[in-house]
Amino acid sequence: MAEIIKAVKGTGDVLPENSYKWQYIENTLLDIASLYGYREIRIPVFEHTEVFSRGVGDTTDVVQKEMYTFLDKGERSITLRPEFTAGVVRSSIEHSLVNGTLPVKACYVGGCYRYEKPQAGRLREFHQFGIECLGTSAPAADAEAIALASHILKSVGIKKVSLEINSIGCPTCRAQYHKALKEYFAAQKSELCGTCLDRLERNPMRILDCKSPVCKNIAANAPVVLDFLCEDCKNHFEAVKSHLAAAGLEFTVNPHIVRGLDYYTKTVFEFVSGDIGAQATVCGGGRYDGLIAELGGPAVQAVGFAMGIERLMMVAEAEGAEFPEKSTCDIYFAPMGEKAAVASTKLCTALRAEGFEALTDINGRGLKAQMKYADKIGAKLSCVIGDNELDNGKLVIKNMKTGDTYDITLDNFTDEFYDLVNRIAFDDLSDAVL
Ligand code: ATP
Ligand code: MG
Numbered sequence: 331m332a333e334i335i336k337a338v339k340g341t342g343d344v345l346p347e348n349s350y351k352w353q354y355i356e357n358t359l360l361d362i363a364s365l366y367g368y369r370e371i372r373i374p375v376f377e378h379t380e381v382f383s384r385g386v387g388d389t390t391d392v393v394q395k396e397m398y399t400f401l402d403k404g405e406r407s408i409t410l411r412p413e414f415t416a417g418v419v420r421s422s423i424e425h426s427l428v429n430g431t432l433p434v435k436a437c438y439v440g441g442c443y444r445y446e447k448p449q450a451g452r453l454r455e456f457h458q459f460g461i462e463c464l465g466t467s468a469p470a471a472d473a474e475a476i477a478l479a480s481h482i483l484k485s486v487g488i489k490k491v492s493l494e495i496n497s498i499g500c501p502t503c504r505a506q507y508h509k510a511l512k513e514y515f516a517a518q519k520s521e522l523c524g525t526c527l528d529r530l531e532r533n534p535m536r537i538l539d540c541k542s543p544v545c546k547n548i549a550a551n552a553p554v555v556l557d558f559l560c561e562d563c564k565n566h567f568e569a570v571k572s573h574l575a576a577a578g579l580e581f582t583v584n585p586h587i588v589r590g591l592d593y594y595t596k597t598v599f600e601f602v603s604g605d606i607g608a609q610a611t612v613c614g615g616g617r618y619d620g621l622i623a624e625l626g627g628p629a630v631q632a633v634g635f636a637m638g639i640e641r642l643m644m645v646a647e648a649e650g651a652e653f654p655e656k657s658t659c660d661i662y663f664a665p666m667g668e669k670a671a672v673a674s675t676k677l678c679t680a681l682r683a684e685g686f687e688a689l690t691d692i693n694g695r696g697l698k699a700q701m702k703y704a705d706k707i708g709a710k711l712s713c714v715i716g717d718n719e720l721d722n723g724k725l726v727i728k729n730m731k732t733g734d735t736y737d738i739t740l741d742n743f744t745d746e747f748y749d750l751v752n753r754i755a756f757d758d759l760s761d762a763v764l
Pocket of ligand 1: 452453455637
């Protein structure tokens, strides 16, 4: 029994007292993305498994070890999305977006599912925000995507992240590189982990992403892809760097970044923080020129990134960023008796229609307990209503911070309430008043 009141390992809850942080972050992400022309896309939490095995690549850790895959009652193989890109591309092909006006600029926010070892910054259900810019091969698009990621990180208060970029080439130059890597790793075959032995045959670049210390050590001296870039990829990378410099973005070239998903080509990048320990990559992305065609769409190119929202919040908090809290209850009506309770319901209805957060007793508590509650929820104003007040048609409103009181007539309540809140100007008035 105890088990069922525990969330599944690697998942978590956002409680009502903390959700303002998530709402603030999500709104900020979407608002800034819209400055760059991005509009939100919402896709299903699950897809046909093949969308990911073909899209993400069946030699990646994500597909080989981390997916939540099951057969549904109709015997279809279904997978909970481990990431969004493959699903967004599937959707853009299905709805012919990539055959229309290009680029298609879509952003998303939502849960992702990966069967990983849970630890700080690594969950089984986590949340990503990301963008996809579909239908452009120009280096300016790569730089614009990177600039957007950087803009977002700054605007949530993150300053201490470094931008690392690399180019992993195209299928043409990668063939040469794979050959060189294969030779290099084959010479040290006896020391590689079991998974990497398999990678050596199927996709040697994946070895560069292995997390085992021995493989990491061997990989440190492996040939670097930058030395194998073809003319086109080299020029593209140089142009991306010029655009980044023009956008005022500092970066370092890290030839060891390969990213964990197979679809990347040319530019790859990461924003890395020194503040959150081992799971330091807050945002990762790159160009994926082959993916749209791979999933059955037209031969158009694309670039995008994804950031982990939990990691984003961890870094922001580690750097001391604060998230603005939604304002609390504007007024609490404390009725004494059933007649007053009905009047309170009427007053709350009128004020809510004007956009005020107006609350009253829905527990049948006595006056003392009600006032304690009003205090606890941080009500700015309170108003006790009893038979006397109803008979006289006069109410007294109390400023909970200063103790000041104000008279208001019942008949003209809403208008006089407006006058009052304008007169006493709280520093944290609800949206309705501002
Ligand atoms: P890592 O190397 O940390 O496993 P990744 O290369 O698998 O990351 P991507 O697939 O590129 O990550 O996902 C983009 C971002 O999503 C990551 O940079 C990270 O911020 C976040 N992320 C990925 N996996 C998890 C997870 N299991 N829990 C929390 N956040 C995650
Ligand atoms: Mg991973």
